[in-house]
Amino acid sequence: MATLLRKVWESVSNRSCSTSDSPTHRPTLPTASSATSLGPLFDEIPVDILVRIVSLVGPKDAVKLSCVSRGWRFLVSDNRLWIYFLQNHHHDPWDSVFFSELNLRSDTESAKASRRQLKDAIHTVLFDMNVPAVCAVNQATLALYAAKRTSGIVVNIGFQVTSVVPILHGKVMRKVGVEVIGLGALKLTGFLRELMQQNNVNFESLYTVRTLKENLCYVAADYKTELSKDTQASLEVPAEGRFTLSKERFQTGEILFQPRIAGV
Secondary structure: OHHHHHHHHHHHHHHHHHOOOOOOOOOEOOOOOHHHOOOOOOOOOEHHHHHHHHHHHOHHHHHHHOOOOHHHHHHHOOHHHHHHHHHHOOOOOHHHHHOOOOOOOOOOHHHHHHHHHHHHHHHHHHHHOOOOOOOOOOHHHHHHHHOOOOOEEEEEEOOOOEEEEEEEOOEEOOOOOOEEEOOOHHHHHHHHHHHHHHOOOOOOOHHHHHHHHHHHOOOOOOHHHHHOOOOOEEEEEOOOEEEEEOOHHHHHHHOOOOHHHHOO
């Protein structure tokens, strides 16, 4: 990259010598203060050219440049540069920088959609709403903080997938292993519906099934022992009536541990 910058600087220097009599003014970085100086080799290069050069090296190297000096940090903080990265770097290395600590690197359609939504949201906040900074934190880490802990294993049951995330001192331990299972709340609701239909429990809508799942279902500590117990319980669902469930209460959640029960 340094070689590239030197070549461009030489080109600009030659151009400036040949057009020294021209009244045309080219914008440059302020050099009166050392706080915004990039060094004697680069201070004469127009800002727009420097931004174009940095855009070629990619977001990873751009971030590294910001650590060199205040001058480079000033240049790398140019909104035009990051708008370009957000709009044009759809794959690595930009995603590897942007999403390294934000979510699970899963290739499922829902994960891809989540990454796109997050990227669009942060783009809007930073460049349309002019918010100076955004902090995006892994939701598993926040869940652990909510439990007043910084280390543990978080089981996050999402709408379509369930993730098991080990966290140590607030850091997601990706090298240890983050498991993503293709079973989520939607699958649990669907399985409970099947069980209710098999047991001739009539209901009007999927909303009723979800309400029963959220209020009556649980995870058995010992599945085989639970099968021999009386686990019957009832719930009154507004505008639907009273429903009674028995083994369905713990069989629903058991598919997270024994997917074969649901034929998965």
